[in-house]
Amino acid sequence: MGSELLQERTSGILLHLSSLPGPYETGIIDNNAYRFVDFLHHCRFRVWQLLPLCPVTGDRSPYNSPSAFAGNPEFISIHQLYRDFFQKDHVGEPTTPAEKKESLKAAFNEFRSLQNEQLKGAYREFVESQRGWLEGFALFTLIQNHFEQKHWNNWPMGFREKEPRQCQALREKCQDQYDLILFQQFAFFYQWQQLKAYANSKGIAIIGDIPIFVSDNSSDVWSAQNEFKLDEHGFATVVAGVPPDYFSATGQRWGNPLYEWKTMKANGFRWWLQRMSHALEMYDIVRIDHFRGLAASWEIPAHESTAMNGKWVETPGRELLQTFADKLGQLPIIAEDLGIITEDVEALRDDFGLPGMKILQFAFDSDAQNPYLPHNHIENCVLYTGTHDNDTTLGWAKSMPPATRDRVNQYLAWPGEQMPWPLIKCALSSVARLAILPMQDVLILDSQHRMNTPGTTEGNWRWRFQWHQVSHDLSAYLTRLNELYLRA
Numbered sequence: 001m002g003s004e005l006l007q008e009r010t011s012g013i014l015l016h017l018s019s020l021p022g023p024y025e026t027g028i029i030d031n032n033a034y035r036f037v038d039f040l041h042h043c044r045f046r047v048w049q050l051l052p053l054c055p056v057t058g059d060r061s062p063y064n065s066p067s068a069f070a071g072n073p074e075f076i077s078i079h080q081l082y083r084d085f086f087q088k089d090h091v092g093e094p095t096t097p098a099e100k101k102e103s104l105k106a107a108f109n110e111f112r113s114l115q116n117e118q119l120k121g122a123y124r125e126f127v128e129s130q131r132g133w134l135e136g137f138a139l140f141t142l143i144q145n146h147f148e149q150k151h152w153n154n155w156p157m158g159f160r161e162k163e164p165r166q167c168q169a170l171r172e173k174c175q176d177q178y179d180l181i182l183f184q185q186f187a188f189f190y191q192w193q194q195l196k197a198y199a200n201s202k203g204i205a206i207i208g209d210i211p212i213f214v215s216d217n218s219s220d221v222w223s224a225q226n227e228f229k230l231d232e233h234g235f236a237t238v239v240a241g242v243p244p245d246y247f248s249a250t251g252q253r254w255g256n257p258l259y260e261w262k263t264m265k266a267n268g269f270r271w272w273l274q275r276m277s278h279a280l281e282m283y284d285i286v287r288i289d290h291f292r293g294l295a296a297s298w299e300i301p302a303h304e305s306t307a308m309n310g311k312w313v314e315t316p317g318r319e320l321l322q323t324f325a326d327k328l329g330q331l332p333i334i335a336e337d338l339g340i341i342t343e344d345v346e347a348l349r350d351d352f353g354l355p356g357m358k359i360l361q362f363a364f365d366s367d368a369q370n371p372y373l374p375h376n377h378i379e380n381c382v383l384y385t386g387t388h389d390n391d392t393t394l395g396w397a398k399s400m401p402p403a404t405r406d407r408v409n410q411y412l413a414w415p416g417e418q419m420p421w422p423l424i425k426c427a428l429s430s431v432a433r434l435a436i437l438p439m440q441d442v443l444i445l446d447s448q449h450r451m452n453t454p455g456t457t458e459g460n461w462r463w464r465f466q467w468h469q470v471s472h473d474l475s476a477y478l479t480r481l482n483e484l485y486l487r488a
Contacts, residue, residue: 002284002332005046005205006355011428011487012047012207013040014388015439016062016451017075019464023093024100027464029191030077030093034198039470041202043478044488048199049207049436051388053192053282060461061452063211063289066140066218069133069278071188078103081187084194085119086110108183126186132274133219138181139167140219142174152222153234160234162222192282200284207334207436208283210275212290213240213256220271221257227264227271228257238299241307245340251307252455253300258313265316269323276324284332291335291356294320295345321352334382338362358383358432360423361396364407373411374430383432385423385441388451392440393420395447420444428485435487442478443469 020027020036027033040048054065055072062072078100082090085107094100114120127134143159144152152159158166171178196206214220216236221228229237236257244251264271279286288294294317300310324331335349337356349356358381363372370376377383385393397419400408408414412422420441427435440449443465452460482488 001200001205002280002286003330006285006332006334006433008046009433009486010046011435011437011482011485012045012049012205013439013442014049014384014436015465016051016388016461017053018051018062018461019439019451021464021466023095024074025096026074028075028077028093029188029195030080032467033195035467037195037199037202037204039475040199040204043475044482045478046203046487047205047207047285047434047436049287050209050283052209052211056461059457062209062461064215066144066215067133067137068210068214068218068220068275069130070137070185070219071192073104073184073188074100076100076104076184076187076191078107080191081107084190085114085116085187104184104187105180107187108180111183112179122190123183123186126189127182130185130189130278133223133278134182134185136223137185137219138178139171140222141181142178143167143170145177146170146174151217153217196282196284205284206282207285207287208279209287209289210279212288212293213254213258216255216257224271227260229260230257236302239302240293240297241300241310242298242339243310244308248307251298251310253304253307258297258299259315261316265319269320272320273323273327276328280328280332285334286332287334287336289336291337291349291354292339292341292345293317295342295348317348318351321348325352353380355380355382355434357381358430359386359390360384360427361386361390361393364400364404364411374426377430377432379431379433381432382434382436383427383430384436384438385420385427386438388438389454390438391447391450392438392445393423394441394444395450397423398446418444425481425485428481428487439465442474 015036017029017033018026020032022028022030022032037048052062052065053071053075054062054067055070056062056065077093079090079093082088094103140152143155144150147155199206225234231237238258239253240256240258241253242251276286294315296312296314298307298310299313300307304310321331331352331354333354335354335356337345337349338359358372358377360372360383363370386396390396391399412426414422416422424437424441427437440463449463451463479488
């Protein structure tokens with residue numbers, strides 16, 4: 001479904017699962033998720049784009065997760081779980097993390113005594129089929145809980161180095177906790193695959209998102225330490241980031257450990273193949289965040305506090321993408337190629353026929369040569385009014401400098417219709433095959449409703465919409481626009 005859809009003229013909405021309405025502190029896979037699919041279908045959209053669905057930590061960023069494979073148990077609907085697994089209703093959804101934790105534990109205890117062999121068989125099949133990442137994630141989570149959430153670098157040496165006897169002894173001692181972690185992952189993926197199947201039945205494809213780098217405090221790094229550039233104690237020797245540019249005099253030091261590509265290449269990119277296969281099971285199309293890292297990565301010595309003293313180091317992205325193509329077939333991949341992109345990155349993207357990204361909010365800060373302006377677009381790209389890292393379009397319009405405002409006025413014949421509609425129509429009318437609109441834009445929301453402000457850690461990733469904001473008139477208008485611009 002994904003590869004074919006990228007060849008068609010379509011449109012979609014960007015909305016993370018956490019932004020759905022509902023009783024819990026974040027959106028979940030409940031009736032609101034299915035209702036959102038119905039909304040997309042009714043408006044004749046064909047795509048739902050999400051952010052990573054992995055577990056989150058204190059800053060709640062889905063781009064800084066303890067696992068590149070696991071699902072976030074917070075997204076599990078307890079009501080749906082009881083209905084599907086036990087054929088009975090659960091009295092309401094939990095509203096707090098503590099209640100959710102207890103509800104999942106109670107459901108697990110009930111599941112263990114269940115006599116439903118079909119469901120138990122599905123559970124065993126899930127554990128076996130996902131063993132490559134699941135057991136490492138469960139053990140990592142168990143050990144981290146045991147040591148009060150300390151970074152794995154600070155665990156006792158036996159656990160830090162995955163000494164089999166110590167790890168097995170703790171697992172046997174805490175077997176119930178270990179099995180609960182497996183159960184939570186089974187419940188999440190059971191519910192997620194049901195939702196995805198429903199979306200696909202309505203003609204809606206799912207775009208998922210995988211960050212090119214992973215968190216240093218993750219089961220991914222702990223489980224495969226030889227595949228990352230670490231010292232003998234498990235600390236990163238170099239970390240990821242981007243060099244100084246117009247936006248930052250010191251660059252950006254992200255802190256993610258970098259891959260030991262020589263090892264990965266020698267084993268046939270085993271970890272990456274597992275990751276991409278897993279992503280293609282979860283989604284119809286996969287966006288690779290920071291795609292330019294497959295051509296070269298900015299390597300910063302770990303002891304440096306800024307990104308200034310890094311260097312570009314080539315990566316075997318061409319061999320990796322060819323391995324994907326050879327092993328997995330067609331590549332329904334979107335390359336996030338924003339920022340300063342060099343010819344080698346463009347060649348890597350184009351040689352594999354991957355669509356890149358265009359952002360309309362970036363289109364008006366220079367002259368007519370700006371690649372983000374619609375008259376410079378190509379068909380094989382994905383066009384956004386903005387992304388999760390941008391201000392909402394209404395917020396952008398309110399804060400733009402006078403010179404930018406003048407260019408927008410001339411190009412879009414604005415002011416006329418209220419923002420963000422001129423930019424939305426600009427996106428839908430482009431030759432770009434796929435146009436994506438953040439939900440905040442179609443709801444005409446201002447800067448208070450943006451999802452993330454890069455470079456900050458407080459108050460991000462928490463935005464949610466409410467159904468009263470979605471009127472019948474809005475749905476009808478979006479339908480007409482999709483029909484008007486041949487995206488229905």
